[in-house]
Amino acid sequence: EIVLTQSPGTLSLSPGERATLSCRASQTVTYTYLAWYQQKPGQPPRLLIYGASSRATGIPDRFSGSGSGTDFTLTISSLEPEDFAVYYCQQSTTSPPLTFGGGTKVEIK
Amino acid sequence: QVQLQESGPGLVKPSQTLSLTCTVSGDSINSGRYYWTWIRQHPGGGLEWIGSIYYTGSTSYNPSLKSRLSISVDTSRSQFSLKLSSVYAADSAVYYCAAYTAYDACIDSWGRGTLVTVSS
Numbered sequence: 001e002i003v004l005t006q007s008p009g010t011l012s013l014s015p016g017e018r019a020t021l022s023c024r025a026s027q028t029v030t031y032t033y034l035a036w037y038q039q040k041p042g043q044p045p046r047l048l049i050y051g052a053s054s055r056a057t058g059i060p061d062r063f064s065g066s067g068s069g070t071d072f073t074l075t076i077s078s079l080e081p082e083d084f085a086v087y088y089c090q091q092s093t094t095s096p097p098l099t100f101g102g103g104t105k106v107e108i109k
Numbered sequence: 110q111v112q113l114q115e116s117g118p119g120l121v122k123p124s125q126t127l128s129l130t131c132t133v134s135g136d137s138i139n140s141g142r143y144y145w146t147w148i149r150q151h152p153g154g155g156l157e158w159i160g161s162i163y164y165t166g167s168t169s170y171n172p173s174l175k176s177r178l179s180i181s182v183d184t185s186r187s188q189f190s191l192k193l194s195s196v197y198a199a200d201s202a203v204y205y206c207a208a209y210t211a212y213d214a215c216i217d218s219w220g221r222g223t224l225v226t227v228s229s
Binding site for chain 2: 001032033034037044045046047050051054056057088090092096097098099100101102103
């Protein structure tokens with residue numbers, strides 16, 4: 001089973017700042033099988049990025065994904081008030097099981 | 110994207126079977142575009158994949174739950190279902206049904222989620 005470790009656990013930033021979220025895998029993840037989701041309280045997750053770097057439909061271009069192998073990054077270029085949420089990475093290179101990272105909470109500083 | 114809606118009891122007694130159904134709309138459950146998937150989230154916790162089913166009935170289960178788990182599909186009703194047996198308190202969680210697209214290797218549609226509490 002591939003374990004995904006996200007860091008930091010919590011990121012405290014102000015609106016307008018840049019957010020850089022890390023997702024590290026215990027084994028190589030094929031880039032096409034790495035996705036990122038955003039979750040707000042009381043809501044299901046929402047797909048942001050698939051294939052490590054492709055934005056899902058309707059996702060603003062301030063969100064970008066990059067990486068390969070075991071290290072992947074989600075970047076939010078300039079935080080908007082609605083971006084404060086929890087972010088999860090997910091892999092399905094080896095499935096079962098499909099696995100998620102533990103999440104990074106982006107909170108208002 | 111498709112629309113998904115979970116239904117089922119919000120309270121289950123320990124040692125009993127948790128049963129949930131997901132109704133799919135906006136696309137045919139037979140389309141072959143999706144693996145129909147269950148995911149759960151413990152209170153304040155992260156996301157855990159439970160298992161997935163293809164419209165043909167082919168299943169894939171999380172090894173940690175496999176011995177207690179059954180996922181089935183009813184294409185005539187556009188529904189798929191989850192049964193988790195011998196539940197205990199640690200199975201209390203929000204359960205989501207979701208649509209995993211193998212083409213893009215991601216979950217592009219989620220139900221709103223339903224809270225299931227295991228308690229006597």
